[in-house]
Amino acid sequence: MKTWVRASMLGLALLLGAQVAQAVDVVDERGVTVSLPQPPQRIVSLLPSLTEGVCALGACNRLIGVDRYSNSPAQVRALPQLGGGIDPNVEAVVALKPDVVLLAKSSRVTQRLETLGLKVIVLEPKSHADVRRVLGALDQVLGTHEAPAVWRVIDAAVSAAAQSLPASARGLRVYFEVNTGPYAAGDSSFIGETLARLGVKNIVPASLGPFPKLNPEFVVRANPDLIMVSVRSAMGLEQRPGWGSIRAVREGRVCRFDAEQTDVVVRPGPRMDEAARLMAQCLTDKGR
Template sequence: MKPILFLLLNLWLLGAQALTLRDDAGREHLLKAPAQRIVSLLPSLTESVCALGGCARLVGVDRYSNWPAEVRKLPQLGGLDDAQIETIVALRPDVVLASTSARALDRLEALGLVVLRLKSERHADVQRTLSLLARLLGSPERAAPLWQQLQRQLQAAAARVPERLRGASVYFEIGGGPYAAGTSSFIGETLQQLGLANIVPAELGPFPKLNPEFVVRARPAVLMGPAAEQAALRQRPGWSSIPALQQGRLCGFAAEPYELLIRPGPRLGEAAERLAECLETLP
């Protein structure tokens, strides 16, 4: 092949592989080719990359990323507010994945790294993120089947919820409170698909900080949250009058399944199944 034709072919191939990605901060990023070296600073994004077949391309993760098991062997790079900037730069990533709330990553961009800031509040965010990450990996065809699988799992979980609990009011506590999963959060949307009525209205936002008296007045029929916190619920002022506590309708989750429930990623369907499992056991 003549040198000029070889050069033109290489330029065409390079252009064919180039990607333009818009993140949830509204920024457009141009990559010359699908990312081969990825740093993820959010567990749900780590899980999404792996679910899309890109685990081998991860070169570093945040301290909380622990699924699937192979990511535990990767360098841990801190969190959103204390990311190890120098270490991340030394890893020479093609892209850094982070939350839109990450504030400590401006330095990475100033140093020339591509930082994709992604929102993770609702089911639609998860679907959009999976699509973007599939493109980032050069495998856009993987996103739709994965999302369809999640939808099937959600539907199957909803079918398992006992009729007696359909329409029951529910309070899902984040950590040990006072934050809750609101109706507009991905957790709230899952609860709605399971046929439950969230006591936290959408107008309060995805994960609002609540006054404990709000929960007492709302009188939820079901309480959900970390198992380690639920033994002390009756000690909170006025909480012994809540129907969920009076009737023993508590879903307390150990650390590992609780992590699953609060991560807006490719295991949304599995999270719904865990919720349905608990609901099946309630009186």
């Protein structure tokens, strides 16, 4: 066999081998193994934390469409918005011809998208451990090999935020309201995990669930030292029955997060280090 023929065959074999090596198999949160012929280049993300995860791993340029709530980093705001993550516009998703669709377990369109021939990967972080695990899964899908380094930076920054707190802030009893109702962040939520790492006490025990709806009197009786709440949810807070007697309200120890800050603190994703810094700043400013 001539040398050039052998070389060509060897080159073809190496090329085929490289293509096979690029194939991706990932087990998602349904326990389903999703197989992709290669790392996807056209990605639709229908959950803000997954959108942020893709970008944190350096693959933002592969996103071709997102849900209406994905707004970080800024460059994703120019992408087609495909509706809500739970019930997106299926026709619009299909029209983009994505290699893969990333969405939450709570989405109602997973089976329909698969029936229409799309590859779907279900991932939904709900805790600090989940954030690390989902970053690892996205890393595997994207072939980026960045997740370990990204997680180390996030984890170290959360620890640094905790270490920045003055002694006067440690051990404060905190109420974190995620929405009017009131719905609170319990001790078992990812927000509760962050508060615990910051060394403060959540007035809402884990036994009530991650995000329970509370009787407003519960907060009055608990009498927290400090309240964290969005600007929108804080409207009329002082006028709620009995809330004027709460120490945090009486002493002005209420942190009101604006819309952008609220997005950061209520999303379990790669910006959890930024969330920890915002909470730590609140505790520093209001916990003295």
